[in-house]
Amino acid sequence: MEANGNILFSGVGGQGILLASEITAYSLLAAGFDAKKSEVHGMAQRGGSVTAQLRYGKKVWSPLIEPGCADIQVAFEMMEAVRYLPMLHAGSTVIVNTQRILPPAVATGQTAYPENVLDHLSSRNIRVVPVDAFDLARAVGEVRTANVVMVGALSAFLPVDTAVFAEVIGTRVPERFRDVNLKAFEAGRQAGW
Numbered sequence: 641m642e643a644n645g646n647i648l649f650s651g652v653g654g655q656g657i658l659l660a661s662e663i664t665a666y667s668l669l670a671a672g673f674d675a676k677k678s679e680v681h682g683m684a685q686r687g688g689s690v691t692a693q694l695r696y697g698k699k700v701w702s703p704l705i706e707p708g709c710a711d712i713q714v715a716f717e718m719m720e721a722v723r724y725l726p727m728l729h730a731g732s733t734v735i736v737n738t739q740r741i742l743p744p745a746v747a748t749g750q751t752a753y754p755e756n757v758l759d760h761l762s763s764r765n766i767r768v769v770p771v772d773a774f775d776l777a778r779a780v781g782e783v784r785t786a787n788v789v790m791v792g793a794l795s796a797f798l799p800v801d802t803a804v805f806a807e808v809i810g811t812r813v814p815e816r817f818r819d820v821n822l823k824a825f826e827a828g829r830q831a832g833w
Contacts, residue, residue, distance in 0.1 A: 643673075643799060644697025646705040650724050651716025652741050653690050656787030659812065660714065661692035663791050664798075666808045668696045671800040676703035689720065714794050716773070716787065717741045718757040730765045735793045735832065737773040737786065769793065769832060776827040782817070785824035792828020802829065 647664065651657045661677055668675040675696040680689075693705045708729050715721030715736040728734070736758070745751045754760070761768045771793045773786040788809065795805050806822055813821045 644700075645695070645711040645798075646709050647694040647696075647794070648705055648710040648713045648724060648727050649692040649694070649716070650713060650720040651690055651737075652720065653688055655690070655716040655741075656784070657690045657692055657716055660716075660787040660791045661694055663788070663805070663808055663812055664794060665694055665696075666812065667795075667800050667805045668694075668798070670804050670808060673697060674700045676700045678703035689723065691724070712794065712797055714790055716790060719743070719754070721761055722754075722757060725761075725764060728764070728766055731767070733767040733769060733797060734761055735769045735771060735790065735797075736761065737790060738770050739772070739774045739786070771828065771831045773828065773831075776831060777824055780820055780823040780827055782820045782824070785817075785821050788813075788821045788824040789828035789831070792825040792830075793832030795825070795829050796832030802826075 649657050649661045658679055665675045665677045673696045677694045679692045693703055695703055707726050710727040711732055713724060713734045715734060718736055718740060721734050721736045746753045758770055773789040776789045777783045777786040809821050809825060810818055
């Protein structure tokens, strides 16, 4: 675990990427790091690509990650992990949700969803951590917590105590959803090991 790092969150609109990056940023801040975050919404409301970039360390001047400099990618959908491969370097870690969300061209039969996405990622000299966030979220009782499952998996790679994440989740998530989100976080953390 590093005292500084660059984290890229990627996925499609509606997956809760912005909340996941917010929980992570506030947890890093609460743990004493400087952290800066930037978001790109794009066509989020139409299922388009969404990214958030987060940098942390003793002092961070900019939230933007240069190509080839992301230490960790948290990919909420498998093809989004591949889309942002140029942002990674040899030795990066990709925490990838194994859920498939079919882009319009695949859903309409114009093209096929690529096979062996995880194998392709693994062949790139990067560490691949597959997480079935959708099934883990369903198991804790709320499929909409898949984003917090991914934060839990990410937490295994960050120098932040789990109690800090729990406190931040308690302040960023509505009270009626706190318990299930804390369960989702713990399920994701176990999957991240």
